[in-house]
Amino acid sequence: MGDFLDVVIDSDPTSITDTGIEQITSTLTTNGFPGWTPNDGDLEIILLTIIAQMAADVASMAAQVPAAIFRAFGTKLIGVAYNQGAAATLSTTWTLADTLGHTIPGGTYVTVADLGFYVESDVIVNPGSSTTTVLLVAVDQGTSYNGVASPIATVDEVDWVLSIAASGSASGGADPEDDDAYQDRLATELALQAPRPITASDYAAMALSAPSTILPSGVVVGRATAIDGYDPSANVFTGNTTSRSATVASVSSFVGVTAGSVITGAGIPAGTTVLSINTGTSTLVLSQAATATATGASLTSTGSYGNSRTVTTFVTDPEGVALSSPAMTALASWLLGYREVNFLTYVVAPSYTPIYVTFQVHCLPGYDQTATITAAENAILNYLGPATWGAASASNGGAQWLNSAQGFNVIRYNKLLGVIENVPGVDYVPPGSTGLAIGTTASPSGTSDITLIGPAPLPQSDSTTPTVVGSAV
């Protein structure tokens, strides 16, 4: 046991010397000069033996390194201490020669069956008493002290001690842990420290580190974000809608309906979410007014927040493209294996919102107008690209993205202005929609921020459709 790193290091000086002699002989023989024989009086042999001894000393130290590696790894990095062992103890009864009162000093040495013990601490024998109980402690850790009981004798002559008798036998001694035993225990400790996703960020990080063996061939998780408490399930209920009113009355069920849930159904505009619910009055308020009046309209709520023991992870490939359904199912099963039963782990695709941008720029003198516009278009495409949107941290290459729960679901008009104006060669963007217009449909005219729909939305824009068009002014 404990044979985790088997490094064979020759630390025998004679063997090292023999190796040196064999090499000299072999080299000369190979070169056509057989017959070289060593002699103890030869200077090279004398030198070889001395160097071999030095090499053996170094090799002996090197041979200690494998155990030292685990020792340092375990004690310093993992914080698993060596078991130091324990000293055996023995309860004894001391009978004194008189009743004058004495103090048996702590540290007084005695032998028990020729093994060393000492008095743990001062023991005061009051006047009038001739016996006392004294706890003896073995001078060293180890099991070899266990079981001894007699004979007991003081190392230094104490004339007022008449006799010492053991109450039972010594026990409790334990050997210090050796390297092999420590390595075995360290392996067990490490097994208990297997990765466990706890926070939402943990789930995203684990999804990004998913081994290729659990995914369909060729699938790579390139981006991920997770929301704690979010359940992507859809729930159907009925309610009464009123045209031009955001309130839905007579809601039949609030199961899976929370603020932020996406509501779909007849007379409900696209992208409508729940702003608030009132179970007492069986009503809920939508983010947009209904476009039709209906009684008992069938409505669907998708996604709910604040669910206990529930985490949803949104994943894409490195380009921000949604993974296939089998890949997400496999990923969910793999993540679920790291949590206790009753945890709900979902892996789903993000929602995508196409973003259209048109802009005009006035270029600085000396800059190529066409190249500058192309650079500005690329800057917008990069900013709005699903592969880069909401990059949470430079440390992970933007693999995790910020989601709605983290407040990152708005395409900000002014931010896009900044992106364009930061392009070298751009002097300014004209004001208003003439200079910059954004929207979710072609030929946009908006100058307001755009809120992306969904819990972990990604914008979509590309140069082939194109969704970003620049021109000069």
Next chain:
Amino acid sequence: MDRDAFVIELPHFGAPFAFGMKGTVDVVEQDTVEHVAACVFNIASCTVGQVPMLPDLGISDLTASTVPVDTDGLVAEIAGQEPRAQLMATESGSQLDVTLRTIQLNVSTQGR
């Protein structure tokens, strides 16, 4: 390798250790009188126990020996370790310091 390119075929370090004119280490041919003399030089340069892995190599420490030195014993001691050598030791002293002794060892080999 071209055998003719080497003067020394089975080399051993010469004694005392030295570099030659071309910067190479002086070596001697195995089993020549120069080789035997080099071994005798090395043995006589060590005291017994000085080389840990060759504890029997060397001669007895002569520091506390009486004058005249037991050259026969010295020769026997060396010959025991280098049986190829035929040794003759001559001792001479200093007129200024009778404790300072010089022992010259003449080495020859038979049939070599």
